[in-house]
Amino acid sequence: MTTETKSKDIDNMDIQELREELKALRNSEPYDRIFESVPVSLEVGDYSGIKVFLDNLRAKGVQDFKAYFEEHPKAIREGIGHMSEEVFWHNKEFLTIYQSNSTEEFLNDTAGVDPMTDKTVYTDDFCGSFGELFTALASGATRFSTHTTETTVDNTTRFRAEVTWSIVSGYEDTWERVVVSVIPFDRMRLPS
Numbered sequence: 001m002t003t004e005t006k007s008k009d010i011d012n013m014d015i016q017e018l019r020e021e022l023k024a025l026r027n028s029e030p031y032d033r034i035f036e037s038v039p040v041s042l043e044v045g046d047y048s049g050i051k052v053f054l055d056n057l058r059a060k061g062v063q064d065f066k067a068y069f070e071e072h073p074k075a076i077r078e079g080i081g082h083m084s085e086e087v088f089w090h091n092k093e094f095l096t097i098y099q100s101n102s103t104e105e106f107l108n109d110t111a112g113v114d115p116m117t118d119k120t121v122y123t124d125d126f127c128g129s130f131g132e133l134f135t136a137l138a139s140g141a142t143r144f145s146t147h148t149t150e151t152t153v154d155n156t157t158r159f160r161a162e163v164t165w166s167i168v169s170g171y172e173d174t175w176e177r178v179v180v181s182v183i184p185f186d187r188m189r190l191p192s
Contacts, residue, residue, distance in 0.1 A: 041094040041182040047137075047167075047175040049082035054138045065138040069131040076131040077122065080115040097159075097184055099152040109153040123158075125149040133165055137175070142167040150182065160186040 035042065054065070057075075062068045069076050090103045100106040115122045129148035136144040145164040151157070161184040168177035 035089070036091050038091055039093060041097050041184075042091045043094050043180040043182070044089045044168075045178050045180060046084035046088070047165075047178045049084050050079055050134065050137070051175040053079045053082040054134060058138070065135040066131075069135060073124075073127070073131070074116070076127045076134065077115040079134055080122065080127065080130050085111070094182065097152075097161075097182060098150075099154055099157070106153060120155050121151045123149055123151070126151070129163060137165075137167075142172055150184070158188045159184045 129146045143166045161182050164181045166179045171177040
């Protein structure tokens with residue numbers, strides 16, 4: 001074995017050890033605590049029901065989703081109703097913005113709200129942003145951003161926010177994991 005070969009073996013061993021150490025570190029990193037502590041409002045949701053909804057519309061002949069949702073705005077509300085609540089995580093910042101104490105409380109407070117009939121949480125502006133999202137996702141986008149009006153779970157405050165949806169890498173075919181960031185920039189107290 002030459003000195004050059006020995007040096008390459010040592011370098012390869014060092015690189016392999018480094019890779020193993022990095023992998024062990026990644027596996028031990030408390031990502032749940034990092035997620036909770038990020039100073040940006042984050043939600044992780046399962047949008048697979050929305051994918052099925054849009055795929056069914058496509059199978060029925062819908063090609064221009066923007067025009068379809070403009071002509072059938074109630075279809076947007078129907079699509080929102082296809083969001084799964086089985087897999088949702090919210091970080092502290094998200095819960096703070098929406099004035100909720102936990103993901104469970106947030107889901108309980110929003111569980112009985114019907115997007116087909118409710119206009120307090122599911123305002124026309126809010127639903128319009130979902131129409132834009134559905135149109136973008138149906139055209140193959142994996143990330144979409146818009147400004148919309150959001151409402152706290154106790155329905156006392158509305159706020160304008162930039163909302164960004166991003167399908168997590170590896171879930172492009174199912175939409176089972178979508179990360180949503182909500183960045184508020186204007187709050188309005190609603191009259192009692």
